[in-house]
Amino acid sequence: MKKIIAVIIVLILLPAGWILVRTFNAKPWPSHKAAPLAALPDSALLHLSMAIRIPTVSPQDPSRIDTSVFVRYRTLLENAYPLIHQRLTRDIVTGFSYIYTWKGTDPSLPPLILMAHYDVVPVEPSAIKLWTTQPFSGEIKGDTVWGRGAVDDKCSMISIMEAVEALLRQNYTPRRSVLLCFGHNEESTGQGAAAIARLLQQRGIHAGMVVDEGGEITREKIPGVRRPVGLIGIGEKGYATFELLAEKTGGHSSRPDKETAVDMLARALYKLRQEKTPHRILDPTREFLTRISGSSNKFMDKMALNNLWLFEGYVLYKMGEDKDGRAMTSTTIVPTILESGVRENVIPSQAKAIVNTRILPGESIKEVEAFIRRGVDDDRIKIRLAGDFATEPSSMTDYHSDAFKKVADAAVAVSDDLIPTPFIMVGATDSRNFRTISDGVINFCPTTDSKGYHGIDERLPVKDFQRAVQFYTLLING
Numbered sequence: 001m002k003k004i005i006a007v008i009i010v011l012i013l014l015p016a017g018w019i020l021v022r023t024f025n026a027k028p029w030p031s032h033k034a035a036p037l038a039a040l041p042d043s044a045l046l047h048l049s050m051a052i053r054i055p056t057v058s059p060q061d062p063s064r065i066d067t068s069v070f071v072r073y074r075t076l077l078e079n080a081y082p083l084i085h086q087r088l089t090r091d092i093v094t095g096f097s098y099i100y101t102w103k104g105t106d107p108s109l110p111p112l113i114l115m116a117h118y119d120v121v122p123v124e125p126s127a128i129k130l131w132t133t134q135p136f137s138g139e140i141k142g143d144t145v146w147g148r149g150a151v152d153d154k155c156s157m158i159s160i161m162e163a164v165e166a167l168l169r170q171n172y173t174p175r176r177s178v179l180l181c182f183g184h185n186e187e188s189t190g191q192g193a194a195a196i197a198r199l200l201q202q203r204g205i206h207a208g209m210v211v212d213e214g215g216e217i218t219r220e221k222i223p224g225v226r227r228p229v230g231l232i233g234i235g236e237k238g239y240a241t242f243e244l245l246a247e248k249t250g251g252h253s254s255r256p257d258k259e260t261a262v263d264m265l266a267r268a269l270y271k272l273r274q275e276k277t278p279h280r281i282l283d284p285t286r287e288f289l290t291r292i293s294g295s296s297n298k299f300m301d302k303m304a305l306n307n308l309w310l311f312e313g314y315v316l317y318k319m320g321e322d323k324d325g326r327a328m329t330s331t332t333i334v335p336t337i338l339e340s341g342v343r344e345n346v347i348p349s350q351a352k353a354i355v356n357t358r359i360l361p362g363e364s365i366k367e368v369e370a371f372i373r374r375g376v377d378d379d380r381i382k383i384r385l386a387g388d389f390a391t392e393p394s395s396m397t398d399y400h401s402d403a404f405k406k407v408a409d410a411a412v413a414v415s416d417d418l419i420p421t422p423f424i425m426v427g428a429t430d431s432r433n434f435r436t437i438s439d440g441v442i443n444f445c446p447t448t449d450s451k452g453y454h455g456i457d458e459r460l461p462v463k464d465f466q467r468a469v470q471f472y473t474l475l476i477n478g
């Protein structure tokens, strides 16, 4: 008997000891000091400010684009960046999207593509009074540049242009060719960037690396980790929108049936929201958790992250508790538009919901549709794919690849103590079109916890602008 008890104690103590050893021995990602950020010429800030002042708003319907505004923006680029316009060739694609080609000295090297978009989302008229500055003022106030587009995504575009113009001033020529690709309707259809990708494919271009907006540095989003974490995008979730339609003869609201179309739809949506989509830790997410595991200052988190073999279920549960964690580990499904009824005293015969989904890599639009059908569990609800845009989850760039390493190195070089990690993006960007011409698509710009994009008080600290210019310079030099 004593022997059995001893064996049981050993069986419990051994794993417990092993878990504690792994927890206390967990090494944080190596610390480092980045070189000081180079000062920018005053003209750089002025250029960003002027770019924000031109309201290159993407209308929902691309045919309603205000071309005069986009022409003004083109003139600004030509005046602000004379050397780029002298020494690089420019293709104008679908009216206002651009490819600038900077020929390298070694044609055998696959080119580098730096991307950005310069259209912006509109500012709701009712929100203007909530802004600290006028939304399109481009005001420079307290070491910060304010205005719609400051972050999304004129920061990237102007930083790329500043980096290239400065290198041209030094008579620098890159070894590999560098292509600058700028879309003008990313916020609506993304057709500009799609056309650029098609054109480059026709020209037989295969890029070693493509860097677009998406991931950034965070100091705020990962609880318990005090160091900055570079979320380097290596793939995108899919996107699909579905319509759910309930129909039942309506009538006078004084004599309602037991069940109406609105009741049917409400029940369907409620049931759908109760259903949990499968939660999974994908390989890049596991790598992300591993890289931050040694830097968590919460004991339970540190223990769980360093012993995922035992605590994966607990980590998944914890991640499922908050919206960022949920978005990283599962397909999300949420109603965004409800439509029904025309008068207060008429029972509507139709009720419609628009449901937006973001699909985890490894799943498909078809599977999500089947999940919605099962969740709703009512054959009377008609379900169909809707909306102008749907895309399956993208392929994922290998985080052992050269492209990932180069972006990680450049990010580390411009930010003290950064932990660079792979990251699956929850939104879709122009770069998804470029996966046909490159295995090295990466989404990252070294801004830090950007504020106000698509919302109120969009703004960019000057420090982040400096960081971005230096980051693109390093990528071109690399």
Ligand SMILES: [Zn+2]
Pocket (backbone or CB within 6 Å): 117, 152, 153, 186, 213
């Ligand atoms: Zn954007």
